[in-house]
Amino acid sequence: LAKTTQPISMDSYEGQEVNITCSHNNIATNDYITWYQQFPSQGPRFIIQGYKTKVTNEVASLFIPADRKSSTLSLPRVSLSDTAVYYCLVGADDKIIFGKGTRLHILP
Amino acid sequence: EPEVTQTPSHQVTQMGQEVILRCVPISNHLYFYWYRQILGQKVEFLVSFYNNEISEKSEIFDDQFSVERPDGSNFTLKIRSTKLEDSAMYFCAFSTGFDEQYFGPGTRLTVT
Known part of the structure; x- marks a missing residue:
């Protein structure tokens, strides 16, 4: 499984766009990039998954450059309720190995 | 979003006792998993279960742990003899x- 590196924590303000970048230099050809969100005392929740270029859903966008060695999760116009831990995961099967994630704190 | 239910929400037990944690799966979802998260730490994979058998397990999932679908619906995680370090949140x-x-x-x- 490819190792991922993401910032330990980030602060932002309500209404701002937040971009969280994840490095995965050893990503394999078959690997997908997946992001999960976790609120305190709750289970992780799937946000978005992609293989290359750009993926967008109702919650977020995922930008993946051509070399796929990094990816950026973009959260448009965040609110206080987006305060959570965000995990970047890379893999080709169903086994999820969570890292420490990025603790995002949204300020009013 | 499909809803997954787990019971109990909180279980207190004495060291050495057996506990069974239960999960009600989503229909048509055939792949089952258990994870745990010790307070303040990352989510750790325990085991994956498919077609009524374990497909993969981590180093944490030793002989003290077992998984079952006892009645074809619920999905359970059993810890035979609990230790203090088993204190954690368990997610299916x-x-x-x-x-x-x-x-x-x-x-x-x-x-x-």
Whole structure:
């Protein structure tokens, strides 16, 4: 499984766009990039998954450059309720190995 | 979003006792998982279960742990003789395959 590196924590303000970048230099050809969100005392929740270029859903966008060695999760116009831990995961099967994630704190 | 339920929400047990944590799966989701999260630490994979058998397990999932689908519906995690270090949140999750996993709300296990 490819190792991922993401910032330990980030602060932002309500209404701002937040971009969280994840490095995965050893990503394999078959690997997908997946992001999960976790609120305190709750289970992780799937946000978005992609293989290359750009993926967008109702919650977020995922930008993946051509070399796929990094990816950026973009959260448009965040609110206080987006305060959570965000995990970047890379893999080709169903086994999820969570890292420490990025603790995002949204300020009013 | 499909809803996963887990019971109990909180379990307190004494060291050495057996506990069974239960999870109600989502229909048509054939891949089952258990994870745990010690307070303040990252989520750790325990075991994956498919077609009524374990497909993969981590180093944490030793002989003290077992998983079952006792009645073809509920999905259980049993810890035979609990230790203090088993205190954690335990999450079950389901998927249809190699895609997103749906996590339950978790069971907080406290071993005293």
